[in-house]
Each structure stands twice: as structure tokens, then as C-alpha cells.
Amino acid sequence: MNKLKRLLNNLGFSDQDSPVENRLLRIISLIVSVLLLPIIVANHLLGLPTELNIILVLMSAIYATIFYFSYNREITLRLKLWFFGVGYVSMIPLWFLNGGMMGSIYPFYFVMFFIGSILFEAKHQIVFVMGLVVHLALIISLELMFPEFVFEYDSIENKKLDMIVTIVAAFFTLSVLLVVFRLAYERDRLKLVKTQQVLDKSNIMLKEAKEVAVNASQAKSNFLAQMSHELRTPLNTITGASDLLAKSELNTEQQELVKLMRESSSVLLNIISDILDLSKVEASKVELFEAPVDVIELFDNMAKFARFKISESNKVLDFNMELSEDLPRFMKLDEVRVRQIIVNLISNSIKYTDKGGIILKSEVIKRNEQDYLRTSVIDTGIGIKQDLIDKIQQPFYQVNASSTTNSTGVGLGLAICKGLVDLMEGEFGIESSINQGSTFNFSIPLKVATQREIKKNMLPIPNESSVLESTRILLAEDNQVNQFILSKILMTMGIEPTMVSNGEEAYAAVKKEHFDIVLMDVQMPKMNGLEATRAIIADDEIYPKPHIIAITANALKEDERDCMDAGMNDFISKPVSYDKLRERIRHGLGTIATRF
Ligand code: ADP
Secondary structure (H helix, E strand, O other), X not given: OHHHHHHXXXXXXXXXXXXXXXXXXXXXXXXHHHHHHHHHHHHHHOOOOHHHHHHHHHHHHHHHHHHHHOOOHHHHHHHHHHHHHHHHHHHHHHHHHOOHHHOOOHHHHHHHHHHHHHHOOHHHHHHHHXXXXXXXXXXXXXXXXXXXXXXXOOOHHHHXXXXXXHHHHHHHHHHHHXXXXXXXXXXXXXXXXXXXHHHHHHHHHHHHHHHHHHHXXXXXXXXXXXXXXXXXXXXXXXXXXXXXXXXXXXXXXXXXXXXXXXXXXXXXXXXXXXXXXXXXXXXXXXXXOOEEEEHHHHHHHHHHHHHHHHHHHOOOOEEEEEEOOOOOOEEEEOHHHHHHHHHHHHHHHHHOOOXXXXXXXXXXXXXXXXXXXEEEEEEOOOOOOHHHOOHHHOOOOOOOHHHHOOOOOOOOHHXXXXXXXXXXXXXXXXXXXXXXXXXXXXXEEOOEOOHHHHHHHOOOOOOOHHHHHOOOEEEEOOOHHHHHHHHHXXXXXXXXXXXXXXXXXXXXXXXXXXXXXXXXXXXXOOOOHHHHHHHHHHOOOOXXXXXXXXXXXXXXXXXXXXXXXXXXXXXXXXXXXXXXXXHHHHXXXXXXXXXX
């Protein structure tokens, strides 16, 4: 058996890459070609006509040729047709030379039928069997028409002997074919099992690799969160202190220095925010907060921003806004994120345009039966080479990074925009020609806000400074410097806060007297901000509850969620600026006013 296997292997039968049918055709052609030789000898000894042997020699040669060419898998079907074509054609003279209807030809038919059923695919089987039947019917009719062409054996013994030789040859051929077929089947099955095992293994490896990647990404975002925490805390002090300094009496030189300080810390803060933002987008940690937004107001603000930026840049640029008529006024979207994208695109367009102008355009478009809000920022600036359009959307990529050294970006803006647009299930697009200008656009699904949603969410926020002055605020902060700065900011607003320096004291203070708002640092000794909040919420004696705003250097979404889970109402990440704090306090007062 091993020898047979080796022989088969040597004949190319073990060519694992070629389909089983190719390998079968190969081996069958060889067997038939070789087996015809002893039959020819036997025929000669039995005194059968020489024409018969000439035909058999020809057949053997053709099958040997098919064997030779069957290496080439591209011509398998053609070879199969040759195989059976030669068989059918030669069967006609063989029929007559082997004694016709009463002769020894039937085992040939049987072998043909067997080979055909192995070699042809299911869809060709019926055609093949019908061909065989038609061939048989045709040849019988021919014999009935021309009975004189049928070869008569010398003796009845020779006829019997010929019959025996043909049956033995057919039997032998069929046995070899069965063995070969079985081997091929076993081999393929083993290969399948092995492939399955390899697949299972690589599946496990892939899962492990994915886990490693997920852990690595987790570690990366934790590291970034930690880093931003460490950087934001001192930055908080710098921005707060410089904000306060700017509001005091200063001479011109001091004003310049404070301005420089504020600008540099704001650049630093922007870079930290960008890195943190990108890591959050990449780790899918950004959650969208969709709420009804007055889109016209949003775009008006964006136009104000663009005009301010242009004047700040000292460039002479036109600015135009084109809002399509059918733009619904109130839409549900994450205003902060949409604003972030537009601000980024407008800032870039001003940065990379020296003459001409900028257009901010917004319209409703239809794609796949769905309405989208498409916003475009079009400029007449330096443009981008076609082959760089994909690259600039990748993090940290800047065209001519060296020439933009005076700019504040680090090449993260577009990557963040694209990530945010993806998150909104929208599309981000760039069209640009060098020295002609660029169009950056993004389309997000259009969600029109209902009247109920508008009423529920867009409550008027009290904005009287007298309201602020009468607000009772508790400031819970353990860090002395932060305590000093936050209280100074509050005092600038006309608010005199009560101050405590840990969670325990905060809880006790709220229990003792009523506060409208508690500004609660999260990391504090004895009892942290989360624990203090839980205690306040759980205490039935504390009524009405204060509006609790977390103040923390941890800017990740999970931290925000932890605060909300503990029962806090709002969240401000450090550094806390005057504007940010004022805005959140006003918002808080608005919420309190609507409770009753
Ligand atoms: P940054 O502006 O901080 O360098 P961005 O991710 O916002 O990073 O932009 C990446 C690069 O894309 C920029 O460095 C600039 O080369 C190119 N780019 C962005 N906006 C424009 C624009 N409006 N015109 C020409 N080039 C632009």
C-alpha cells in the first residue's frame, strides 16, 4: 500500500493544491493508457483484427497525452471532454470489432459510466448519462443497419476468452479507481481536518491578540487620562491665576506678560485636550449628548467666531455664510461636538488661506432615502495635493510640518473631526486643488427636534447678575491653591462661597444649611466627592437637594459617568476658567428654577 502511495505521489497525485477531480483525471488517464497495452497483446494472441489494435494503440497514446497535460488545471474541462470524446468515437469501431451486440464491449461502457460519474460535477452528470444512452442507441441502430460489419470470432473459445480479458481489465480498472478515489478522499478529509485545526488555532491566537490590543489601548487611554490629570491640575492654577491677574490693575508691560501667559497656557491646554480627545475617539469612549439645538443660533455663533478669528489673524479675508432655506431651525445634535468640528475647520481654513475668502455653508441633502445636514467650509487657500488628502486625516500628519511651526496645531484636528463624524454616523469629505482652495464638509443624519423636545430641553436660563449674587454656593476643595483661585473667580461674579476642604465637611455643611449649588472636588481626603454626594442624596433630611457640580482633573467619560452615577448633576473638568464656571452655574440655576 505504501509503495502504491509513493507511486501515486510521484505521479503528482499528491498535488494538494489541485482539485480532486484533476488528480483523478490524471490517474485515470494513466491507468487506461497503461491497461490498454496488455489488452492489445491479448487481442493479438486471440487473433482479433489488427484494426482493433491500431485503434487501441491510438487510444493509449491519446490518454497518455491527456495524462501529460493534466498537470495544467486550467484546461481540466477541455481534457475531460477529450477523454470522453475519444472514448465515444473509438467505441464505434470497437463495438463492431469486439463482436457487436453479442460481443465483449459492455464492460467498456460500464467503465466509462463509472469514470464519468466520478469526473463530472453534479451539474454535468445528466448530460453525460444522456450522451452515453444516445451513443448506445445510435451504435445499436448502426449494427441493425449494417450487420455485415460485425466481426465474427474464429471460435467460441476465443470469444469467451476475449470476454474474460475485457471483464478482468474492466474489473481491474474499477478496483484501482476505487482505491485511488478512496485515497484522494482520505487525503482531502485529513487536509480539511488539519486546516480546521489550524483555523481554530489562529482563531484563538487572534482572540488573544485582540485582547492584548484592547488591553494596550485601555492602558494607553488610562495613561493619557493620568497624564492629562497631572498636566491639567497645575494648568488649572496657571489659567485661574492669570485670569484673575488680568482683571487686576496692571501696567502695560505686566498686561503683555499676562497676555502671553494666558495664550501659552491656552495653547498647552488645547494640545492636551486634542490628545485626550483623540485617544477617547480612538478608544470609542466619546459619548454623544444629543439635545435640541437652535441651529440658526449655532451657525450665527460660528460666523461670529470666524469673523473674530479673521480679524485676529490680521489677514484680509471675506467671510460669507450660506444657509439653505429648508434648514430646520431646531435639530437634535451634540452641539459641543458639532461646534468643535466647525471651529476646527474654520480655524484651519483661516490658517491656510492668505487671500480670497471663506464660506460656511449648510444645507439639507438626501442620501439613500435619509436626510442629512451637510456643512461645508470652503476656502480659497493653498489647497492640498490629491495624494495627501487621505494622509492629512491621519493623526499627527501635517503637510510641510516645518513651515507650520508657527501654528499651534500638532496635526490632530482633522483626525478628531473625522472620528467625531464617524461617531455621529456621518460622512467626512475633502475636495481640494493646489493653490485654488479646499472644501471640507461633513454630513450627519438630520434629526428634527419635536415641539415637546424643544420645550423640555430649551428652558430659559436666568442671566441676571443679581441672581448670581444671591446664589448660595458651597465650595468643597482640599487643595489650598485651587480653593483660593476658585473662590476668587466666584467673588468676581459677586458670589461669596462657603468653603470646606473635604467630603465629610461638605456633607455636614449641606446638612446644616441650604446651598443652591455645591462645587465638589472629586479627590478629597477623609470622604471623597463621590461619597459625600451619595451621602447627601441618601439623606432625606436634606431637602431641597443642592445642585452638585463635580470639579475634577479627570476628564475621561468614565469619570463623568462615575460622578453622574453618584448623583451629581453636572461636571466641570479642570482647569476651570471664569467663563466655564459662570456658564455652568447659570445652567445649574436654570435647572433649579424648573424643578418646581
Ligand atoms: P493642524 O492644523 O493642527 O496641523 P489638522 O489635522 O487640522 O492639523 O490638519 C492636518 C493638515 O492638513 C495641516 O497640517 C494642513 O497641512 C492640512 N490642512 C488642513 N486644513 C487645510 C486647509 N483648509 N487648506 C489647506 N491645508 C489644510
